[in-house]
Amino acid sequence: MKSQFSVLTAAILATLVLAPVAPAEAKIPFFGSDSQEMPSLAPMLEQVTPAVVNISVAGSREVKARLPGGLEQFFGRGELRQEQPFRGLGSGVIIDAKKGYVVTNHHVINEADEIEVTLKDGRSFKAKKIGEDPESDIALLQIEADGLTQVELADSDALRVGDFTVAIGNPFGLGQTVTSGIVSALGRSGLGIEGYEDFIQTDAAINSGNSGGALVNLKGELIGINTAILGPNGGNIGIGFAIPANMMKNLVAQFVEFGEVRRGALGVSGRDLNTEIAKSMNVKANKGGFVQEVVPGSAAEKAGLKSGDVITHLNGKRIESFTELQAKVATLGVGKEIKLGILREDKELTLTAKLQAREETVAEAKTLHPMLEGATLKDGDDSVLVEDVANRSPAAMIGLEKGDQIIGVSRVKVANTKQLKELLSKASGTTALQIQRGNRILYILIR
Template sequence: MKSQLSLVSVSIFAAFLLAQPAPAHAKLPFFGAGDQEMPSLAPMLENVTPAVVNISVAGSREVRQRLPGALEQFLGRGGELRQEQPFRGLGSGVIIDAKKGYVVTNHHVINEASEIQVTLKDGRSYKAKKIGEDPESDIALLQIEAEDLTQVALADSDALRVGDFTIAIGNPFGLGQTVTSGIVSALGRGGLGIEGYEDFIQTDAAINSGNSGGALVNLKGELIGINTAILGPNGGNIGIGFAIPANMMKNLVAQFIEYGEVRRGALGVRGGDLNAEIAKAMKAKTNKGGWVQEVIPGSAADKAGLKSGDIITHLNGKKIGSFTEIRAKIATLGVGKEITLGILREDKAMTVKVTLEAAEATTAEAKVLHPMLEGASLSDGKTPDGEAGVVINDVAGRSPAAALGLEKGDVIVGVSRSRVTTTKELRDILSKSSGVIALQIQRGERILYVLIR
């Protein structure tokens, strides 16, 4: 994650909202104050706010400290002392099914927590259990056993437009439930390095710590997104916040409920964002969309007839602005889903139906790849500079991987001068390698090599 990004959620823009007329499709209710009528969101919020909860968590996580040189060789842990340290945290959540007690929040709110407590607006408090979680999209599903719950209705987040009003509800700084407002500043934001799959709603509303996992709703009180992140120096608000679209969340939750995990669908293409330079080279009449550079043989895209050079402009009838947006939307759809892609091929508009196939596993225990990597957990990810690589999520103490000097947060970007961007590529290269193997590691801003024998 870039240093300017911190995982938090949303706040105030009410003065502007009250000063502007509501759009025709979403009129504000008016209530009399003597002879003067004033707009108010209060009636809508009275129905919605009981569906937004406060979440408190507790647990322990491994903390590393550098050791004095005299102890480094004796302990054999790469010069680090590792110990479990308790932690506590606060966040927000949204009830999406009152009968079953399902609560949606961010994965980072409940990550590594052994105790999760959900507190309702009326003060009732319940222990929650995890039903499913997905670090790559930062969504988690909890369940509580309670009566008389209120759920929030889900909107079609694909129907959002820049300029639509938004209302945020959450628990900033642990103050208790807080309601704030803003507008949609942009749609389909990605490439920020916050999460593995990014297709954010951007809002100008203020975002503060503790709002993560809270609700972003429209003027009808329908859920349009789950507040999750902020762009700002030192974690402070500068009016650029992000929410995960409700449709993306809904697709993931359906898989949590059915399978207990995410079973991603895969299209089977490699590509990039279309820009003016590429559009000129390809003689395309559009500057937006996803440019297909390669179709993987035998993939769902290959079977459906997609070709290198195609420009993807629509997904299920909705416009697509970038390849990043396509990647995020596809990744949240399950295996076997049929989608319709609108494409430009030599400036001829076409539609193609594709049935998504199972995605390659993106997470692996490193011992499967090489015995000397035992103790490390790997996943596809990015370097601090935004380049693709294989991230080391964890390294067990006194393991072969720890003895090599590998650390949590390292990113493997190469093997013996061969570039590596995914766990699959790493697996393929290591399976064909013998003798001494040099892993190229990016650690923060430094590049170093680790030798495997």
């Protein structure tokens, strides 16, 4: 030990002797000194955070419980439904200070009878709903107040993986909180969180109560609305999702004009392009939307789109998958004109389509199967939407619920009520309906 210490001491002394001596008047700069300003997000946040609000809601919703065994002999098998009060917290973003428009998530204010918006300065106001869309999880509120601050919108289509992000919201009711991160991925879909998914993924910490809050860039511009997280027990593990600002902007424009979303329809069905499909179809691309069918008389057919085409761009922006195409088109209104970049037999073409009104087919489910009696079904986008379920009906007794989406029959995909009827007419014995309920996939058996 002594010899090692001597060698180390000699080395240190040699370094001190050989190192150049700084002039007496020289100063070493450090963060916080007069010579160099401490880098900080504070100046930007001071401008933006007044535009992010806390939202508290109250109301009542219907809850279901299985009838006690003693009552089933009188009323038969079924469920007991009753109203139960609830309260909730979330976040919102002021996007128009003059008109008092506040954007949030649909799930934050869903079924709420009372909505209160609290500003950063402590003022609180009652809010009214202007429009809401469960399938995209966006809602627009309005408050009457002076001295509001709005956030400016960025072009979310211009985002790149690696861009810095800042999330602002009200996690766990603590009050306004700021976290930072980067764009981890773009165009995330297939998560089963919403009907239309084209999420920005970020590692900025997002927790319960952040829903409806702002995701901004370093300029303080809104790039997304914080919506969901992926993590155990609702905790943050660095995987959060936000609805892109451009998607939100398109929906808000329809809320303001119509009070609802009037989706435009392209009129195609398809699937995500992958290596296997590209190889079998001899397509020189690995990403995009593969067109399986073009609906006769649709906007797609009128534009010249054909089965076998691969859609690679929408309005000049790259499309990674058919799911992303669906989500983007679904937020555009009836009559919107879009440009589609496609690959057809290795040729790059650009087609122009004018979106048409989406035709909705409503059907009494008893015409499809006796055990579905009591349910009202409607064509959705690549699914059959359960619009209503009558209390104590056969449909209710097998477990079907309002808002469910029927996406398959015995693992065969269903896109509309016509396909559902065809598959059920061919089925024999026990048949499994594949259901999407919120972010869960489940099966309901019918005989």
